[in-house]
Amino acid sequence: MPHLDRGLSRRLGLAAGGVVAVGAAVWVGGYALAxxxxxxxxxxxxxxxxxxxxxxxxxxxxxxxxxxxxxxxxxxxxxxxxxxxxxxxxxxxxxxxxxxxxxxxxxxxxxxxxxxxxxxxxxxxxxxxxxxxxxxxxxxxxxxVDEDPQDGAITFDGVEPVTTEALAGVTLDRDRAPAALQAAYLRGGAPALPARTTQPRVGAAEVQRALTEFVEPAVAEPVTIVAAGERVRVAPGAFTPALSLTGGPDGRLTPEFDTAKLAKALRPRLQDAEEPARDATFEIEDGKPRLVAAKSGRQVDMKALAADLLDVLPEATAAQRVVTASLEEAEPSLTTAEARKLGVKEEVSEFTTYYPYAAYRVTNIGRAAELIDGTLLEPGEEFSLNKIVGERTLENGFAVGTIIRGGRFAEELGGGVSQVATTTFNAMFFAGLKDVQHKPHSFYINRYPEGREATVAWPTLDLKFVNDTSYGVFIQTIHDPGDSLTVRMWSTKHRDVTASKSERYNYRGFSTVYDASAGCVAQGGVSGFDVDVTRTITEKGKTRKETFHTRYNPANQIYCRPKPAPSTGSTARPSAASTPAAADTR
Structure with missing residues (x-):
C-alpha cells in the first residue's frame, strides 16, 4: 500500500484547516450580519x-x-x-x-x-x-347546514296532483370541518367545507311512474260507494284532499288515505246509511236536570273503506270503481254511566239581561242562545263562544245588526251577540268558574253591569272560561224574544260567590263629531271611566278574591250631518229631536 509524502500530507491538512476556518468565519459573519x-x-x-x-x-x-x-x-x-x-x-x-x-x-x-x-x-x-x-x-x-334528503311525494289540490321535488340532503363533516374552518381563518374568499350528500329514496322517476300508473286513473272517474243498500256516487274531488302518496322503505310511492279527512269528506254523503251515536246529556224538566241516556249508532268503517278505495282507484272504468262499505257500531263519547257521575243536579248560577227590541237582535241573540243551549262542560273542559256559535254568517242563521268598531257604531253580521256573551259571562262569574278570556266593550253600554260584561267578534275576540271544578256544568239558555236572555248553569253547588264594585274613577269626557259620510250611525256621547269589580269565592271554608279592572273609553257624540256654520250671537243647542240616543247596541 503506497504512503503519502509527509510534506504533502501536511500541506493537505493545512488546506483543510483553512477551509474550515474560512467556513467558520463566514458562519460567524453571517450570524453577525443577520x-x-x-x-x-x-x-x-x-x-x-x-x-x-x-x-x-x-x-x-x-x-x-x-x-x-x-x-x-x-x-x-x-x-x-x-x-x-x-x-x-x-x-x-x-x-x-x-x-x-x-x-x-x-x-x-x-x-x-x-x-x-x-x-x-x-x-x-x-x-x-x-x-x-x-x-x-x-x-x-x-x-x-344539515338537511335531510327530501323524497318525492304527491298530494292534491282539488283533483290536481301536486308533486314534491326530490332533493338530496347534505351533512357537514364534523370531524374534518374544524381543520378546514381553521385553515379558512384570515384567508378571505369562501372556501368549501367538507360535507356529505345523501340521495333521496324516492326520486323523480318514481314520481313520474306513480303519476302515470296510479294518479291519472285515480282521478279519471267517480267512485260508487254502496252502504246499507244506498248507492252514493262520489266524484274524485271529494276524496283527493284526503289522499297522498309517500315513499316507503323500498323507495316506491305508496298511496294512503288520511281516514279522519276522508270521514269528514264522505260522512255527509253517507248520512242516509249511518245513524250517529248520541252522547248522554241533560234536559231541564220541572226546574230540575234530567239525565238523557246515551245511545249507540252505526257508521261506515272508514279504515276499511279507505283500503277498498285504494284497490279500485287504479281501475279505468266506472263499472270497476264500486266498493261496498261495511258498517260498524258507533259508540257515544260520553256514556250514560259517565254522565251520571258528573253531579249535574242543581242550579248553581243564573243571570238575566234585558234588551230593547230590534229585529236583528231577536234573530242574532236567539240564534246564538240556541247554539249554546245544552252545552255540557266536563271537568277541565274549556268553553269557547266562538267555537260553539261559529262564524256569524247568513248561512249560520245570523242577520246584519249594529256593532261597535273603532269606538263607533257600525253595521255588520252578528250584531247583538255580545248580549249573549255578557249574559253567559255573568252566569260563569257567579258559578265561580275560571275566567280565561273576556273583553268588555270599548265604551260603557248602560244596560250591562259595569265591569261585568263581554263583547265578542269572529274570529279573534272570544269569551272563554274553564270548568275548573270536579263536577260537570250544564248550560241552559232561555230567550224571551225582544225582551230578555237568561243563562243558567247546573252542577253541584260547592262554591259561594259574591261581587262588589268600586265607584267610577278617572272620568274622561267625550267629544262631538259631525259626519256626513255614507254609512254613518248616530250615537250619543258617553263619558269614559275606570271601575273595579271584585269576585269573592268561598269553597270548603277558604276564601279567595279576584279583581277585574275595566277601563271604558269615552264614546263621541256623533251627528250624521255636516258641521253647522258658526252662529253669530246665538248660543242655541241642537234640538232634542236632532240629538242621537244614548249608547245602546249589541
Whole structure:
C-alpha cells in the first residue's frame, strides 16, 4: 500500500484547516450580519415585514390585520354561503409567534442564516385555537347546514296532483370541518367545507311512474260507494284532499288515505246509511236536570273503506270503481254511566239581561242562545263562544245588526251577540268558574253591569272560561224574544260567590263629531271611566278574591250631518229631536 509524502500530507491538512476556518468565519459573519431582524422580502398574508425587528414587525402586522382578525369567516357548503364568528369559534392570531416563525431572532442554524442572507418568503400566520369553542362552532354551523334528503311525494289540490321535488340532503363533516374552518381563518374568499350528500329514496322517476300508473286513473272517474243498500256516487274531488302518496322503505310511492279527512269528506254523503251515536246529556224538566241516556249508532268503517278505495282507484272504468262499505257500531263519547257521575243536579248560577227590541237582535241573540243551549262542560273542559256559535254568517242563521268598531257604531253580521256573551259571562262569574278570556266593550253600554260584561267578534275576540271544578256544568239558555236572555248553569253547588264594585274613577269626557259620510250611525256621547269589580269565592271554608279592572273609553257624540256654520250671537243647542240616543247596541 503506497504512503503519502509527509510534506504533502501536511500541506493537505493545512488546506483543510483553512477551509474550515474560512467556513467558520463566514458562519460567524453571517450570524453577525443577520442580527434579530425578520429576513428581507418576508410577508404574512401579503403584509411585508422583511427587515423589521420583532417589535416593529408585530406592530405592523397587528395594525394591518386588525380588521381581518375579527372579520366573520366566510365558507360554503354546496351552493349555500355561511359565516362563522372567529371569536365564538375560539380562533385568534398569535402575532408574536407569527413574527418569530418568520425568523425575527438570532439562530446558529445554517438554514436560518442562509434565509436571512438570501431573503425570506410568504409565512403562514400562527393561529391559536380553543378546541372546545371550535367544536361548538362547528356543531352550530352543522345545525344550519344539515338537511335531510327530501323524497318525492304527491298530494292534491282539488283533483290536481301536486308533486314534491326530490332533493338530496347534505351533512357537514364534523370531524374534518374544524381543520378546514381553521385553515379558512384570515384567508378571505369562501372556501368549501367538507360535507356529505345523501340521495333521496324516492326520486323523480318514481314520481313520474306513480303519476302515470296510479294518479291519472285515480282521478279519471267517480267512485260508487254502496252502504246499507244506498248507492252514493262520489266524484274524485271529494276524496283527493284526503289522499297522498309517500315513499316507503323500498323507495316506491305508496298511496294512503288520511281516514279522519276522508270521514269528514264522505260522512255527509253517507248520512242516509249511518245513524250517529248520541252522547248522554241533560234536559231541564220541572226546574230540575234530567239525565238523557246515551245511545249507540252505526257508521261506515272508514279504515276499511279507505283500503277498498285504494284497490279500485287504479281501475279505468266506472263499472270497476264500486266498493261496498261495511258498517260498524258507533259508540257515544260520553256514556250514560259517565254522565251520571258528573253531579249535574242543581242550579248553581243564573243571570238575566234585558234588551230593547230590534229585529236583528231577536234573530242574532236567539240564534246564538240556541247554539249554546245544552252545552255540557266536563271537568277541565274549556268553553269557547266562538267555537260553539261559529262564524256569524247568513248561512249560520245570523242577520246584519249594529256593532261597535273603532269606538263607533257600525253595521255588520252578528250584531247583538255580545248580549249573549255578557249574559253567559255573568252566569260563569257567579258559578265561580275560571275566567280565561273576556273583553268588555270599548265604551260603557248602560244596560250591562259595569265591569261585568263581554263583547265578542269572529274570529279573534272570544269569551272563554274553564270548568275548573270536579263536577260537570250544564248550560241552559232561555230567550224571551225582544225582551230578555237568561243563562243558567247546573252542577253541584260547592262554591259561594259574591261581587262588589268600586265607584267610577278617572272620568274622561267625550267629544262631538259631525259626519256626513255614507254609512254613518248616530250615537250619543258617553263619558269614559275606570271601575273595579271584585269576585269573592268561598269553597270548603277558604276564601279567595279576584279583581277585574275595566277601563271604558269615552264614546263621541256623533251627528250624521255636516258641521253647522258658526252662529253669530246665538248660543242655541241642537234640538232634542236632532240629538242621537244614548249608547245602546249589541
Amino acid at each position: 442580527g434579530e431582524n425578520v429576513p428581507r422580502d418576508t410577508s404574512v398574508l401579503g403584509v411585508e415585514i422583511g427587515g423589521l425587528d420583532a417589535a416593529a414587525a408585530e406592530a405592523k402586522l397587528s395594525g394591518a390585520l386588525q380588521d381581518r382578525v375579527a372579520a366573520p369567516i366566510a365558507v360554503t357548503v354546496g351552493p349555500e354561503r355561511y359565516t362563522v364568528d372567529p371569536k365564538e369559534a375560539g380562533l385568534t392570531l398569535d402575532v408574536a409567534a407569527t413574527v418569530r416563525s418568520a425568523g425575527a431572532q438570532r439562530s446558529w442554524s445554517p438554514a436560518q442564516l442562509a434565509r436571512h442572507l438570501t431573503g425570506g418568503d410568504e409565512v403562514d400566520p400562527v393561529v391559536r385555537t380553543d378546541a372546545a369553542k371550535l367544536a361548538a362552532a362547528v356543531d352550530g354551523l352543522a345545525d344550519e
